[in-house]
Every structure is written in C-alpha cells, then in structure tokens.
Amino acid sequence: MSRSQLRVLIAKPGLDGHDRGAKVIARALRDAGMEVIYTGLRQTPDMIVEAALQEDVDAVGLSVLSGAHNVLVPAVLQALQARGLGDVPVFVGGIIPEDDAAALRAQGVSAVFGPGTSTSEIIRVMESVVADRPPVN
Amino acid sequence: MTLADDVLAGDRRALARVLTLVERAAPEAREILAALYSATGRAHLVGITGAPGAGKSTLINALAAQLRASGDTVAVLAIDPSSVFSRGAVLGDRIRMQDLVHDAGAFVRSMASRGAVGGVARASAAAIDVLDAAGFDRVLIETVGVGQSELDIAALVHTVVLVEAPGLGDEVQAIKAGVLEIADIVVLNKGDLPHADIALRTLTLALSLAQPAAGAAAWQPRLQRTDALSKHGIEGLRAALDAHRTHAREGTRWAEQQAVRAKAALVSELREQLYTSFMEQLPPAQLAEIVAAIAARTRDPYSTARHLLAAHS
Ligand SMILES: Nc1nc2c(ncn2[C@@H]2O[C@H](COP(=O)(O)OP(=O)(O)O)[C@@H](O)[C@H]2O)c(=O)[nH]1
Numbered sequence: 001m002s003r004s005q006l007r008v009l010i011a012k013p014g015l016d017g018h019d020r021g022a023k024v025i026a027r028a029l030r031d032a033g034m035e036v037i038y039t040g041l042r043q044t045p046d047m048i049v050e051a052a053l054q055e056d057v058d059a060v061g062l063s064v065l066s067g068a069h070n071v072l073v074p075a076v077l078q079a080l081q082a083r084g085l086g087d088v089p090v091f092v093g094g095i096i097p098e099d100d101a102a103a104l105r106a107q108g109v110s111a112v113f114g115p116g117t118s119t120s121e122i123i124r125v126m127e128s129v130v131a132d133r134p135p136v137n
Numbered sequence: 138m139t140l141a142d143d144v145l146a147g148d149r150r151a152l153a154r155v156l157t158l159v160e161r162a163a164p165e166a167r168e169i170l171a172a173l174y175s176a177t178g179r180a181h182l183v184g185i186t187g188a189p190g191a192g193k194s195t196l197i198n199a200l201a202a203q204l205r206a207s208g209d210t211v212a213v214l215a216i217d218p219s220s221v222f223s224r225g226a227v228l229g230d231r232i233r234m235q236d237l238v239h240d241a242g243a244f245v246r247s248m249a250s251r252g253a254v255g256g257v258a259r260a261s262a263a264a265i266d267v268l269d270a271a272g273f274d275r276v277l278i279e280t281v282g283v284g285q286s287e288l289d290i291a292a293l294v295h296t297v298v299l300v301e302a303p304g305l306g307d308e309v310q311a312i313k314a315g316v317l318e319i320a321d322i323v324v325l326n327k328g329d330l331p332h333a334d335i336a337l338r339t340l341t342l343a344l345s346l347a348q349p350a351a352g353a354a355a356w357q358p359r360l361q362r363t364d365a366l367s368k369h370g371i372e373g374l375r376a377a378l379d380a381h382r383t384h385a386r387e388g389t390r391w392a393e394q395q396a397v398r399a400k401a402a403l404v405s406e407l408r409e410q411l412y413t414s415f416m417e418q419l420p421p422a423q424l425a426e427i428v429a430a431i432a433a434r435t436r437d438p439y440s441t442a443r444h445l446l447a448a449h450s
C-alpha cells in the first residue's frame with residue numbers, strides 16, 4: 001500500500017561501544033514517520049543481514065564510528081548479496097573521509113552521511129533512493 | 138510457486154515479505170492469507186504482556202532458547218506502539234533477542250501497532266496466522282500492556298503470560314485493572330532485584346484473591362519467578378507453558394479460542410468486503426453530492442446510509 005511508511009533497519013556494526021549517534025538518527029527517522037528497527041550494539045555483518053531479511057526492510061542504515069568502515073561496510077554489502085538482498089539500499093553514517101566515501105559508493109552504498117549532515121537531508125535522500133527502487137514482485 | 142507456497146515450504150524471505158504485505162493490507166494479502174489458512178491452527182500461540190521495561194523481550198530471548206533446546210521452532214512477533222505524532226516508531230525489542238539471530242529454527246519480526254487501540258496491532262491477527270502457517274511450533278507475541286490493553290491479546294492466543302517486575306508498583310496496578318484475571322501464567326521477572334520477595338508475596342496474594350473458588354477443571358494460574366538476564370526460572374516457565382497448553386487442548390479452551398478467532402476473522406472480513414464492494418459501486422460524484430448535502434444539514438447520515446444500502450441490495 002503505502003511506500004510512504006518506510007521500514008528501516010539501523011545497525012551498529014563493529015566493536016565500539018557507542019550508539020548515541022545511531023539512537024539519534026533512529027529517533028529522527030521515527031519523527032519523520034518511518035518505522036525503525038534498531039538492533040543495538042556490536043552487530044556482525046551476518047547479524048545485520050539476518051535482521052534485514054526477517055524484518056523485510058526497505059533500507060539498511062549503518063552507523064560506523066570506529067574507523068573500520070573500509071572493512072565493515074563491504075562485509076555487510078557482501079553478506080547482503082550472499083543472502084539475495086543485494087537490492088536493499090544501504091546508507092552509511094559516520095566520520096568517513098571523502099576518498100573512502102567515494103570507494104564505498106562505488107561498491108554499492110547508496111549514500112554516505114557525514115557528521116554535519118542534517119536529519120532532514122538524510123531523510124530526503126533516503127526517501128528518494130527508496131522511491132527510485134523498482135517495486136519487488 | 139506462489140509466495141504462499143514459498144512460505145509453506147519454509148522460505149524465510151518469502152515469509153518476511155508476506156508479513157509486510159499483510160501488515161500493509163496490500164491487495165494481494167487476502168489471496169495469500171486464503172491460501173495459507175488451512176495450514177494454520179497448529180502453533181501454540183502465547184501472548185507475553187506487561188509494562189514497558191518489565192523484561193518481556195529479555196524473557197522471550199531466554200524462553201525461546203529454552204524452547205529451541207527442546208526441539209520446538211519459535212517465531213516471535215514483537216509489537217510496539219507507533220508515535221501518535223509522526224506515525225513512525227522505533228522498534229527495539231530485537232536488541233534483547235540476540236541469542237535468536239543465528240538460529241534457523243527461530244524467526245523474529247517487529248511490528249508497530251500503527252495506532253490500533255489496545256496495543257495489539259490491527260494486522261497482528263493476520264501476521265500470527267502467517268507465522269502459524271509457516272510451521273513454527275510456538276508463536277510468542279510481545280505486546281506492551283498498559284491497563285486494559287492486555288485484554289485484546291487474550292482473544293488472539295491460547296496462553297497469556299503477564300510479566301511483572303519488582304518496584305514498578307505493578308502488582309497493585311494489575312489488581313486494579315483486573316489484568317491478573319486474564320493471565321494464565323504470571324511471571325515475576327527480575328527476581329534478582331532486592332524487592333523481589335515482597336513483590337512475589339503480593340502477587341501470590343493477589344492471585345489467590347483473583348481466582349475465587351474455581352471448579353476442578355479450571356486452570357489455576359501459575360506464578361513463576363524468573364531472572365531473564367541470567368536465565369533463571371526459565372525451565373519452570375517452559376514447564377508452566379506446556380502444562381497450560383496440555384490443559385487448553387484437553388479442555389475446552391483450545392477449541393473455544395479457535396471458534397472465537399474464526400468468528401472474529403469472518404466478521405472483520407465481511408465488514409471489510411461488504412464496505413469495499415459497496416463503495417466500489419457508488420460513483421464518486423454521487424458520494425460527493427451526498428456528503429455535501431449531509432454537511433449542509435439538508436440530509437442526515439443515518440437515514441441516508443439506510444436508503445443507500447436498501448438501494449444497493
Ligand atoms: N536485573 C534484571 N534486569 C533485567 C531482567 N530482565 C530484563 N532486565 C533489564 O530490564 C530492561 C528492560 O528489558 P526489556 O526486555 O527490554 O523489557 P520490555 O520493555 O518489557 O521488553 C533491560 O535493561 C534489561 O536488561 C532481569 O531478570 N533482571
């Protein structure tokens with residue numbers, strides 16, 4: 001029915017113990033009318049992908065602050081591919097140098113949001129990427 | 138293969154997709170539900186309700202692991218309220234259910250109540266049917282209980298588990314709201330906390346008062362103390378669930394519950410389909426005209442509806 005009510009998984013891969021950023025974005029997306037599934041800290045790529053599959057989300061948002069984005073993000077992309085979820089848009093938020101961001105986009109990340117990105121910008125980009133996706137089935 | 142066939146064959150992606158279609162009341166959902174219906178009615182449906190923070194999600198994590206150890210497959214439907222302002226939601230129950238993530242015999246789905254009164258989402262009955270048809274032995278449904286809303290869950294499940302925790306002052310709330318009466322099993326979770334003993338005594342007393350002189354065939358609600366974090370008392374909870382399932386199957390509860398749900402499903406489907414088919418044959422221009430007349434007080438909605446229906450049939 002409604003493409004308007006997006007279901008989004010927000011996940012925090014890696015080992016660092018901070019998820020304030022992830023929680024802030026989860027709440028902002030909720031306030032924009034989305035249904036946000038938040039999975040908590042220390043998620044492995046396989047855990048993230050399994051959750052994305054079970055929850056049938058329209059998009060996956062990864063919050064990466066540990067600096068390990070060059071390892072973690074491609075691992076999630078690969079795990080998604082392996083489970084047949086390669087068409088689910090992936091967004092990344094965190095402190096990520098522009099060169100790395102470009103590399104991540106080249107590998108299939110839909111958008112990378114730096115610390116300065118406003119929540120309204122994040123919401124606008126997510127909605128437009130998901131809307132551009134061909135409908136499933 | 139249709140999506141329904143895929144669900145029956147155990148395809149988890151198809152299951153997830155069908156749950157979305159059902160939740161969104163997509164046009165194809167009705168046909169899928171029709172195809173799945175004959176495979177429903179087998180799972181043990183368990184409602185797990187209680188105040189926010191009582192430890193329901195943590196308890197489900199521990200309980201599901203216990204059930205899996207005894208060979209049962211487990212689906213969890215975790216229902217959380219939507220924001221009344223934005224209609225959005227943050228669904229965080231999975232945070233506490235990490236033990237189930239890598240288990241092919243477990244499946245966890247989060248659902249927003251989307252403004253349905255009473256905590257249980259409108260689409261949840263259909264979602265439960267889908268999980269039942271997918272072949273899970275147990276379907277655990279987590280709902281936030283605030284006063285009267287627990288009563289909704291009772292109609293959907295075979296067994297109601299009410300989760301309390303010391304210090305919430307909930308024992309008293311539960312007694313006031315009459316919630317204890319619908320509980321088949323009462324869990325005092327966070328049994329590790331300092332006030333657990335007092336809370337347990339209060340609940341024991343409340344339960345004995347809530348169940349006056351029942352017949353021999355009646356179920357006597359069980360009280361189970363747990364510590365969901367360290368997984369104490371979970372074996373006892375599983376035993377209580379099994380005892381209640383046996384009781385329900387051998388007595389009238391199981392059959393009654395099937396009948397209640399069958400009727401509710403038929404009535405809501407009739408209402409929906411009658412309304413849809415009626416509105417389809419009413420030209421939008423005519424509808425607009427009638428609405429304007431009612432707004433202008435030249436007609437009233439009550440006799441207008443009656444006349445329209447009479448002309449329809
Ligand atoms: N001490 C203690 N804390 C618990 C127990 N069970 C859950 N908690 C904690 O209580 C909080 C709420 O738990 P959660 O499962 O999310 O509760 P829910 O809102 O009822 O689903 C979390 O911080 C849990 O870690 C328990 O048995 N003992």
Ligand SMILES: [Mg+2]
Nearest residue numbers: 193194230279
């Ligand atoms: Mg919970």
